[in-house]
Amino acid sequence: MFTLWSDMDRLFNHSFSDMFSDRMMRRFEDSDAFVGARRMNLLDRGETLEFVAELPGVEEKDMNLTVHGDTLTLSAKREVSHDKENRIYLAERGNYEVQRSIGLPSRVDADKATASFKNGILRVVLPKTPESQPKQIAINA
Amino acid sequence: MSEKELKNQNCENCELEHNDKASKDAVKVRTCQVYPDCDIEEAKDNYIVRMDMPGLDPAHIDVKLDKDILTVEANAAIEGLAPRRYFRQFRVMRGLDAAKCQADYKLGVLTLKLSKPQTMQPQQIKITCD
Numbered sequence: 038m039f040t041l042w043s044d045m046d047r048l049f050n051h052s053f054s055d056m057f058s059d060r061m062m063r064r065f066e067d068s069d070a071f072v073g074a075r076r077m078n079l080l081d082r083g084e085t086l087e088f089v090a091e092l093p094g095v096e097e098k099d100m101n102l103t104v105h106g107d108t109l110t111l112s113a114k115r116e117v118s119h120d121k122e123n124r125i126y127l128a129e130r131g132n133y134e135v136q137r138s139i140g141l142p143s144r145v146d147a148d149k150a151t152a153s154f155k156n157g158i159l160r161v162v163l164p165k166t167p168e169s170q171p172k173q174i175a176i177n178a
Numbered sequence: 179m180s181e182k183e184l185k186n187q188n189c190e191n192c193e194l195e196h197n198d199k200a201s202k203d204a205v206k207v208r209t210c211q212v213y214p215d216c217d218i219e220e221a222k223d224n225y226i227v228r229m230d231m232p233g234l235d236p237a238h239i240d241v242k243l244d245k246d247i248l249t250v251e252a253n254a255a256i257e258g259l260a261p262r263r264y265f266r267q268f269r270v271m272r273g274l275d276a277a278k279c280q281a282d283y284k285l286g287v288l289t290l291k292l293s294k295p296q297t298m299q300p301q302q303i304k305i306t307c308d
Binding site: 087 | 216217219220222226234235257259283285287
């Protein structure tokens with residue numbers, strides 16, 4: 038029931054810009070160049086550094102996060118499974134593995150770091166060490 | 179068949195319009211449209227549709243079945259990442275009963291279980307002889 042429409046769906050929904058989108062690029066995940074191509078962001082919030090990553094479908098046991106010095110390392114994997122007896126009409130979601138080491142722009146206090154994983158979004162808050170905190174400089178007029 | 183909304187078992191308010199601040203904010207800033215990855219498989223009694231849609235509040239996911247078009251739509255305003263609008267449509271068979279379908283949202287993955295209607299089960303046709 039889904040077969041015919043899926044082809045029409047792909048034809049009408051894949052614009053040229055999608056051809057080069059990260060979704061298409063993720064197709065080549067076996068290649069080292071695209072390993073860990075999930076969307077992530079590192080933000081400087083002044084007193085803390087915040088790391089956000091999209092990891093849909095990853096279970097807590099398959100996720101590992103470490104901070105060592107000024108490097109944050111994330112490793113995660115997701116496996117999809119389906120009943121062997123079921124007929125597959127569409128299989129776009131695949132197994133994926135993420136292995137990323139990110140250099141942090143400031144020193145952080147790993148003991149005070151917190152991480153939460155909600156609805157497929159990993160959020161890590163890394164408080165900066167006191168010497169890395171932003172400091173106001175007084176201007177003598 | 180009139181427009182019916184599939185009930186998301188994690189959400190009590192999906193009959194209301196999504197007029198909350200998070201959805202409105204997501205639309206105000208230029209949102210990018212995301213075509214979520216999807217897996218569809220056919221089990222004995224239902225079709226299972228799984229879509230990767232991280233960062234959503236289950237109350238803000240709109241799953242609609244209008245005759246034979248199934249639409250999945252949601253706005254996400256994730257702090258630290260670009261706001262995005264997930265949107266995907268499928269043509270499905272006519273005769274699906276929205277009331278018999280289930281939806282759930284876990285770890286950023288939306289799973290829809292569409293029950294096959296009675297007509298899909300093999301049925302015996304009685305022959306009457308005069």
